[in-house]
Amino acid sequence: MYISSSEDSPNQSPSLFGTSNFDSSSSAQQDTEKSVREHMLKIIRKKPKLFLGLPKSFWWIINFLAQDCRCVALHVIITLFKLKNNDSFARMSEQFEMARSTIRLAFEKNVATLSTYFQNCIYLPPLAHIKKNLPLAFKIRYFNVQCIIDCFEIQIEKARDPDKQAGTWSQYKSCNTMKYLIGCTPAGYIAFLSKGYGGRTSDKAITEKSNFIDVIPLNAVVMADRGFKEIESLLSVKNAKLLRPPSVYANKKMTKQEVLETKVIASLRVHVERVIRRVREFHMLKPHAVVNSKHIKYLDDLVIIACGLINLQNPIIKDC
Structure with a gap:
């Protein structure tokens, strides 16, 4: 068994459960033992x-926010x-050696501030920039695509108000949810994010109520799945084109060309699904996170922060 001597460095790394130095000297223990917060x-x-x-x-962003936005780092x-x-705030109270009420207030106070900052990281780049970073799979036939859109949902606690219960009920998820429209460039950069709507809201209604149509430029090409087929009339205001898989009809068999086109678009549309998977890496935004009713009012800001952070991470597509 290794027993440290007085010649060992006083700055040796501590154990999470205490020091590994068996020296009985109190001064040695003070040098080697660190607080749980410092270790965290x-x-x-x-x-x-x-x-x-x-x-x-x-990492510098933390210090920048502390100075520019007058936050505590x-x-x-x-x-x-x-x-x-x-x-939970109870676990975080132990991890950061702070009162649970202080942890909760720090979270609630800073969410809006961080959201305002990270909102600046979410925007539709110029067409020239999008084409410069276009993945190889898009360059042959779909080089004009500027945005790929989809919706994702986050489960929330069931509201006591019957009207809110009905408005947030998602037939697709079979639970109460908040629903968001998200759009990314072909390279996976998050270019648009709507505010949250009740899970009952249709894809078309969210597209219409959000300012997505105002964000896209004239003559844009938007890629989506079959669920967005009703938004073509909305896009026509900007003379924009909707690129989606061909519709499927009960009594009509798809041609070989339609089957091939469906497969190709599905393989390209998967990029927005990969972006959504990154959103799910933030555990408060997992599909069945069941967001506490007290935190639902912060959910829009939390999604903005997550998407802003994702845009700072390594690109989704590596062959750009």
């Missing part, structure tokens, strides 16, 4: 993407940690 921040600082969703090269970390891991 150390491992977060080492792997911020794993614990916060923030790439290591963008530790509170910014706590907010991102809650979004990424969805730990």
Whole structure:
């Protein structure tokens, strides 16, 4: 068994459960034993993407927010940690050695501030930039596609109000949800995000109520799945084209060309699904996270923060 001597460095790494130094000297213990919070921040600082969703090269953003937005750096970390891991405030109280009420207030106070900042990371790039970063699979036939859209849902607690229950009920998910329209470039950059709507709202209604039509430029080409076939009339205002798989009819067999086109579009549309999978890496935004009723009012801001962080991460498509 290894027993440390007085010659060992006083800065040796501590164990999570205490020090590994068996020296009975109190001064040695004070040098080697660190608080749980210090240890927690150390491992977060080492792997911020794993614990916060923030790439290591963008760690400076935490200090920037602390200075520019007058936030406490530790509170910014706590907010991102809650979004990424969805730990309870009780567990976080132990992890960060802070009162549970302080943890909760830090989270609730900083969500809107962080959302305002990360909203700037979500925008539709110019067409020239989109084409410059176009994945190889798009370059042959679908080089004009500027945006791929889809909707995703997040389960929430069942509301007590019957009207809210009905409005958030999702027939597709068989539970109460908030539903978001998301759009990304062919390279996987999140270019659009709507606010949340009740799970009962149709894809067409969300597209119409959100400002998506205002965001896309004239003559844009938008790719989507069959569920968005009714938005063609909305896109016509901008003379935009909807690119989607051919419709399927009960008494009509698809031609070989239609089958091939369906497969190709499906293989390209998967890029937006990969983006949504990244959103799901934030545990508060998992499909069946069952967001607490007290936190539903923060959900729009949390989705914006997650999408902003995703745009700072490595590209979804590597062959751009």
